[in-house]
Amino acid sequence: MNKQAWIARAAELGIAELEIYEELSEKREVTWFEGRMDTFVTSSVLGTSLRGIADGKTANLALEKVDDAKMDEALALLREQAAVKPSGDADELRAPEETEEVEAADDWVTPTMDEIAKALAELEKALAAADSRVTQVTELGWSEGKSVRTIVNSKGLDVRDGGRSQILYAGVAVSENGEVKSGYRVEAVRDLKKLDYAAFAAKAAEDAVHQLGAAPVQSGSYPVIFERRAMTSIFSALTDMFSGERIGQGISPLKDAADTAIFSDKITVADDPRCPDALSIANYDDEGCPTRRKLLVENGVFRQALHNTRSAKRMKTVSTGNGFKAGYASAVGIRPMNCSILPGEKSLEEMMKDMGSGLVITKLSGLHAGLNHTTTDFSLLCSGYVVENGERGRDAALITVAGNFLDLMKTVVDVGSDLEWEYHRIAAPSIRFASCAISGK
Amino acid sequence: MLNKTDLARYLALCLASEADFAEIYEEEEVSETVVSLNREVQDVVRAVKSGAGIRLYKGTQSVYGFTNTLDDAHLLPIIDDLRSALTKTDRTVAVDLEEVRVENKNPVKISFEDVPLADRVEFVFRAEAAAKAADPRIVKTQGRGLNVRQSVRIASADSTGRGKVVDDTRVRTRLMIEAFAAENGNFQSGGYAPGAGKGLEYWEERTPESVGEEAARSAVVMLSAKDCPSGKMPVVIDNEFGGVIFHEACGHSLEATGVAKNQSVFTGKLGQQIAAPCVSAVDDGTIPGAWGSENVDDEGNPQKKRVLIENGILKSYMIDRLNGRRMGMEPTGSARRESYRYEPTSRMSNTFICVGTDSFESLFEGIERGLYAKRMGGGSVNPLTGEFNFSVREGWLIENGKITCPVKGASLIGTGQEILLNIDKVSDNLARGQGMCGSSSGSIPTDVGQPAIRVSSITVGGTANE
CATH class of the missing domain: 3.30.2290.10 (PmbA/TldD superfamily)
Structure with missing residues (x-):
């Protein structure tokens, strides 16, 4: 693609500014089933998206086949789009900005196909041997990906960013007395040769075995601890409340909440795309804006919304460097990147002791549907275990937990110390709450 | 091309x-x-x-x-x-x-x-x-x-x-x-x-x-919705997108993806009673102009109408070519994928419970206290265990056989095996609704559907402290 030719031609056709975003992603994945390779997937995909500004309005177009000879056709689509947009609502393309880039830790060791096969074979055996109740290794796979993003625009911006990851995942089925349950484990693995197979297998099996014999508890209001995995999943699902776009549109529950207490004063939330402890980092967002660390919530008080260039302009502020796309083909949206509830002092065990009796929720299901993003009302299938005299008691399943997230976050008793990024971009430690409605028997 | x-x-x-x-x-x-x-x-x-x-x-x-x-x-x-x-x-x-x-x-x-x-x-x-x-x-x-x-x-x-x-x-x-x-x-x-x-x-x-x-x-x-009460109760689920219950609670578990590897609760159950006798259900990718229709599946085989359940008896799975090999069965034209970025696997097309004979009004008769789920949200299922959950977008309380007031924050949970057997009435107002279904071969358009049905007992999760 002759990018400068596209930019020049766009200007001739009345598209005053043009941005060309390219993403090249490469993936390799091997899955394993019953003693041999089940599937192997390899791919290389290049996606290009154009963002143009014509007559003070913005237009987007994504292409997978870029043909310089068909430049005019593509640019005409941008013009047609600009014509249906309201006036005075243009995105601003970014000019180059000074920033000191952070180097991501590059200690990923890429295994050969033989090494992957050997590791998966051993891991399958370890999973089968992890517990006598394991009846099947239902899923086992290795996936690695690399992506490079480049952003070039008519203001002279030319930045490049990228990332990579290697993920190992496994699922097991366990059975006892005719009851079948499943367990799952995902881990980011920098060097497959250094993996502790037995420990990985034990965690996958443990996840399933705990659910055996798990039964509903009586419906009622319980003191609860959302264990970090459950806390991470509900917090992740609701971080769109911080979107400057949704706030500006009046559909975020934080629409009138600037500088007010929205959570308990025990809660501080940071978004840090350059966080060295997280799985991946970004020096720039998908508009080429340099990223930076900021506190979204400080001791319970809502301090900062997340912005891309457009939402910042509408709300008369500056971009926070959170203008990320959902994929190369989508328009620039707003997404947190390495966003976390900062950890507290106590371990999960200490919080259980303090709570005395109640419930620990370890897993939440149905987050894509059981949440109201306008009100933060939720009603979700969950599982976990009962706490009695501060100790882990029987396992609980087929229960629902329901409430309002904003209300719940005002009743924080303690924030745990167990924050772990694992493979997530949004993470939370375990949190103990005064009480929550549980529906079971 | x-x-x-x-x-x-x-x-x-x-x-x-x-x-x-x-x-x-x-x-x-x-x-x-x-x-x-x-x-x-x-x-x-x-x-x-x-x-x-x-x-x-x-x-x-x-x-x-x-x-x-x-x-x-x-x-x-x-x-x-x-x-x-x-x-x-x-x-x-x-x-x-x-x-x-x-x-x-x-x-x-x-x-x-x-x-x-x-x-x-x-x-x-x-x-x-x-x-x-x-x-x-x-x-x-x-x-x-x-x-x-x-x-x-x-x-x-x-x-x-x-x-x-x-x-x-x-x-x-x-x-x-x-x-x-x-x-x-x-x-x-x-x-x-x-x-x-x-x-x-x-x-x-x-x-x-x-x-x-x-x-x-x-x-x-x-x-004007109140908080939804919790607990086990009879639930009437209306037509159209209400069919998401069958999609989640049963449909996914009939896909060969899980069945072939013995990872579905319905593996090995062909010919057996898996639902109440009033329940028949099909997956039909041939309905002209339907959201989940196509002329051929993503392996190039003609789309078909598959009778999944007839009067409660399991009649067919949904099978793609690869899983057909594992199962020793013919593919049913059920291979679908989001795009070239996904390997296809067995998926649903337009899946619905067939029209019944009960009148809509009769579904509410005799219910002292229950939930009428007029509009469903989405849900999910674990095919291995059959456990499902889904959200109710618009729910109403049923009291003494009458629809009384709207309730919010309801979710329905249970297992597919159980709910299929607990359907005790199927009405005559069949309609389909549209959705996007996510699974290993990506996000694809599927119709869900049913006439209004009554399930004698489902666990309802709600926010009301009662």
Whole structure:
């Protein structure tokens, strides 16, 4: 693609500014089933998206086949789009900005196909041997990906960013007395040769075995601890409340909440795309804006919304460097990147002791549907275990937990110390709450 | 699109390995979503995607590669990687591709690509305007207008060189309207999102105004909703998108993806009673113009109507080619995928519980206290255990056989095995609703559907402290 030719031609056709975003992603994945390779997937995909500004309005177009000879056709689509947009609502393309880039830790060791096969074979055996109740290794796979993003625009911006990851995942089925349950484990693995197979297998099996014999508890209001995995999943699902776009549109529950207490004063939330402890980092967002660390919530008080260039302009502020796309083909949206509830002092065990009796929720299901993003009302299938005299008691399943997230976050008793990024971009430690409605028997 | 000669050449190369089957799936997709807020266009997301996925089988092993640069320089290295993964040989196979022509059961009268963008935007604006006008308490409207054309060419050959090539084009249109209602500091939303496997002519039979009005109605109702009570109770689930219950609680567990590996609660249950005798259900990918229809599946086999359950007896699974091999059964034309970036697997198309004989009113008779789920949200299931959950977008309390007041924050949980046996009434108002179904081969359009049904007992999760 002759990018400068596209930019020049766009200007001739009345598209005053043009941005060309390219993403090249490469993936390799091997899955394993019953003693041999089940599937192997390899791919290389290049996606290009154009963002143009014509007559003070913005237009987007994504292409997978870029043909310089068909430049005019593509640019005409941008013009047609600009014509249906309201006036005075243009995105601003970014000019180059000074920033000191952070180097991501590059200690990923890429295994050969033989090494992957050997590791998966051993891991399958370890999973089968992890517990006598394991009846099947239902899923086992290795996936690695690399992506490079480049952003070039008519203001002279030319930045490049990228990332990579290697993920190992496994699922097991366990059975006892005719009851079948499943367990799952995902881990980011920098060097497959250094993996502790037995420990990985034990965690996958443990996840399933705990659910055996798990039964509903009586419906009622319980003191609860959302264990970090459950806390991470509900917090992740609701971080769109911080979107400057949704706030500006009046559909975020934080629409009138600037500088007010929205959570308990025990809660501080940071978004840090350059966080060295997280799985991946970004020096720039998908508009080429340099990223930076900021506190979204400080001791319970809502301090900062997340912005891309457009939402910042509408709300008369500056971009926070959170203008990320959902994929190369989508328009620039707003997404947190390495966003976390900062950890507290106590371990999960200490919080259980303090709570005395109640419930620990370890897993939440149905987050894509059981949440109201306008009100933060939720009603979700969950599982976990009962706490009695501060100790882990029987396992609980087929229960629902329901409430309002904003209300719940005002009743924080303690924030745990167990924050772990694992493979997530949004993470939370375990949190103990005064009480929550549980529906079971 | 790749021509027949190139396809045959690439397939022959693929078969110079221990592979016994090779397939090339090529796709070009033009999609456009108009995103609007209060009748102002926020974004138009238009994407033209094109690429190909190449798949080789050796028995029940499968290798898959994909790229969107369709020339020798990019395709040959992928083919080489795939052959290596299944062991290369120097076998030469002369591939002969028969061109298969299929009847187009989903003809399009008005293609969105032939209509100016401003006209496509107008459909969204009309729906939003109707929502706004429906009630003074509607303070905000969000609209999305989606139009897609996906053209696919699927070529495959076995190790003898015998093969076929088939083309299909899938066109879809959908309006997704969200209305926000406010009153005395209470803020609620309601949504409606119908669509079809048709061109823009669909909006003549189902007007955009009717879509906006329904979204507004649902939002306004929720303003007076109380917290939903919890516990086990009888539940009446209405038609259309209410069919998501069957989709989640049963449909996914009948996909060969899980069944073939003994990872479904319904593995080995063909011919057995898995549902109440009043329940029959089908998955039918041949309904003309339906959201989940297509002429051929994503392996190039003709779409079919599959009777899944007849009077409570399990009659068929949904089977793709690879899992058919594992199960020793014929594929049922059920292989689907989001795009060339996904290997296909067995998926649903238009899945619904068949029409029953009970009147809608009779479903409420004798219920002292229960839930009427008028509009369902989404849900999910673990096929291995059958455990499902889904949310109720618009629920009403049933008291002494009457629908009384709206309730919010309800979710339904249980296991598929149990709920199918607990359906005790099936009414006569069959209708289908549209959704996007996510699974290992990506996000695909599927219809769910049913007449209103009554389940004698489901665990309802709610927020009311009672």
